[in-house]
Structure formats: structure tokens, C-alpha cells
Amino acid sequence: MLQTQLAxxxxxHASTVDRLGLAVCRGEMASGSIVRIDELEERFGVSRSVVRxxxxxxxxxxxxxxxRRVGVQVRPATEWNLYDPQVIRWRLASxxxxxxxxxxxxxxxxxxxxxxxxxxMRAPLASASELMGLSGKLWEAGRSGDTELFLTLDIQFxxxxxxxxxxxxxxxxxxxxxxxxxxxTHYGLMPQHPHExxxxxxxxxxSAIQRGDSSDAHAAMLAIMTxxxxxxxxxxxxxxxxxxx
Numbered sequence: 001m002l003q004t005q006l007a008x009x010x011x012x013h014a015s016t017v018d019r020l021g022l023a024v025c026r027g028e029m030a031s032g033s034i035v036r037i038d039e040l041e042e043r044f045g046v047s048r049s050v051v052r053x054x055x056x057x058x059x060x061x062x063x064x065x066x067x068r069r070v071g072v073q074v075r076p077a078t079e080w081n082l083y084d085p086q087v088i089r090w091r092l093a094s095x096x097x098x099x100x101x102x103x104x105x106x107x108x109x110x111x112x113x114x115x116x117x118x119x120x121m122r123a124p125l126a127s128a129s130e131l132m133g134l135s136g137k138l139w140e141a142g143r144s145g146d147t148e149l150f151l152t153l154d155i156q157f158x159x160x161x162x163x164x165x166x167x168x169x170x171x172x173x174x175x176x177x178x179x180x181x182x183x184x185t186h187y188g189l190m191p192q193h194p195h196e197x198x199x200x201x202x203x204x205x206x207s208a209i210q211r212g213d214s215s216d217a218h219a220a221m222l223a224i225m226t227x228x229x230x231x232x233x234x235x236x237x238x239x240x241x242x243x244x245x
Contacts, residue, residue: 016046016054017086024063025090029074036071061087085175092183101189101232104180109225111173112158115165116205116221120214122166131160131206138202142194150194151185157202161221164209189232198227 020040023029040051055072058064061081064072080087082103091100123131134157141150158181159174184190201224208216 012046012050013053016044016050017057018090019044020054020058021061021063021086021090022093024058024074025087025094025096027095031074031076033074034067034071035074040072063087083173083176085179088176088179089183092179092187097183097187101180101183104176105225105229105232107173108177108180109222109229111170112161112177112225113218113222115162115167115170116209117214117218118165118167118170119161120209120212120217123164123209127160127164128206128210131157131164132203132210134160135203135206139199142199145192147185147190147192151181151190155181157206161205161209184232191231195227198224201227 020029029035037048037051037055040055041048044051055064055066059066061084062075062079064074067073082088082091088100088104091097094100119127134153138150138153138157141153155178158177162174162177163171165171201220204220205217205224208214208220
């Protein structure tokens with residue numbers, strides 16, 4: 001009974017956090033602007049307590065800050081916790097989607113090849129075998145055009161590479177990678193049928209890790225990252241053209 005009573009309140013809180021976060025990321029609540037709690041109550045149609053709790057969440061992400069006798073100030077994006085999965089999700093849902101994808105892709109290119117190289121040296125046998133199995137399933141899902149299954153498997157694959165590196169800092173980036181892969185898929189930035197070369201690259205990464213060949217693992221993962229950057233380069237160029245015009 002208690003769970004039934006709490007669920008609507010929890011849903012309302014989560015929904016308000018989501019709407020506020022999106023409003024900030026979309027520039028509807030501009031950086032440096034001051035908003036008052038009573039204005040947010042009216043705007044979102046929720047109680048003062050719900051607004052306050054939602055603002056506390058955004059404050060913990062560095063997105064807003066309370067100013068006594070003034071209101072709530074929206075902080076610049078440079079102050080946000082840009083690694084928070086929710087912040088990433090909101091930025092991908094905003095007009096800054098292309099810039100966010102580019103930043104995430106550049107970060108992945110810097111980290112994941114090294115993670116693959118370390119995994120080749122440190123991955124337990126069971127993890128290496130699981131990677132081989134996942135690469136085979138990815139191939140099947142990619143050939144069949146099952147984009148949602150491919151996304152699920154792709155997230156599992158890259159998450160396992162990061163955790164198998166034995167570097168706990170790399171392992172903590174798994175949610176970031178999941179968000180960028182999900183964003184690319186759900187915003188139509190992934191082909192329904194991945195190119196066979198891309199599918200083979202995942203097999204190559206898994207095979208190199210299983211063989212313990214760190215050099216090949218690094219090269220194969222770098223090839224995946226380079227291909228992803230190339231596929232999205234059209235987006236970067238279009239964005240640059242819009243900014244220049």
C-alpha cells in the first residue's frame with residue numbers, strides 16, 4: 001500500500017527534474033538568469049516542495065545555485081557535471097546535440113582504445129570469452145537490422161571492454177558510453193544495417209583481447225572510434241556551416 005502511495009509522488013518528482021533539466025539544457029532557462037520558485041510552481045504545475053526537491057537535484061549537478069533573497073540562478077554549462085548520464089541525455093535532447101556527440105566521441109576515442117589494450121593484458125578468461133560471444137551476436141543483430149538488440153549488445157560490449165581494462169576510472173565511464181550509443185541510435189544517427197567492416201572490427205577487438213595482443217586490441221578499437229567519427233563528420237560540417245552562415 002505504501003509503495004502505491006509513494007509511486008505517483010516519485011514519478012512527479014522525476015518528471016519535474018527531467019523537465020527542468022531539459023529547460024536548462026535547451027536554453028529556455030538561460031545561463032545567468034534568475035528564476036523564482038513560485039514562477040516554476042506555476043510553469044510546471046507542481047507544488048513548492050516538488051520544485052525545491054527538483055532544484056536540489058539540479059544543484060547537485062552544478063546546473064543551478066540558490067541565491068538568498070534573489071532566487072535560483074542558472075549556472076553556465078562549464079560548471080555542470082558533464083559526466084552525469086542525465087545531463088548527457090538532456091544535452092542530447094537539446095539544440096546542442098551535435099556538440100555533445102562530438103565531445104563524447106572525442107572522449108571515447110581517447111579512452112576506449114587504451115581500455116582495449118589494457119583488457120588484452122588483464123581481462124579474465126571468462127570476460128574475454130564473453131566478448132567473443134557478444135561480437136558474434138552483434139554481427140547477427142547488425143545483419144538482421146534489429147537496431148534495439150544491436151544497441152543493447154553494443155552497450156554490453158563496450159561496457160565489458162571498459163571494465164575488463166582493470167582500470168576502475170575507465171570502468172566508471174560505462175554509463176557515458178551507453179548514453180552516446182543510445183543517443184546516436186534514437187536520434188537516427190546509426191545505420192539500420194551497420195557496415196560489415198564495423199561488425200568485423202568488434203570481432204577483431206574481442207579476438208585480440210582473447211589472444212592477449214594489446215597492440216592489435218588498441219588498433220582495432222581505434223578503428224571503431226575512427227569510423228564512428230567519420231560517420232558523424234557530416235554532422236560536424238553541417239553544424240559548422242550553420243554557425244558560419
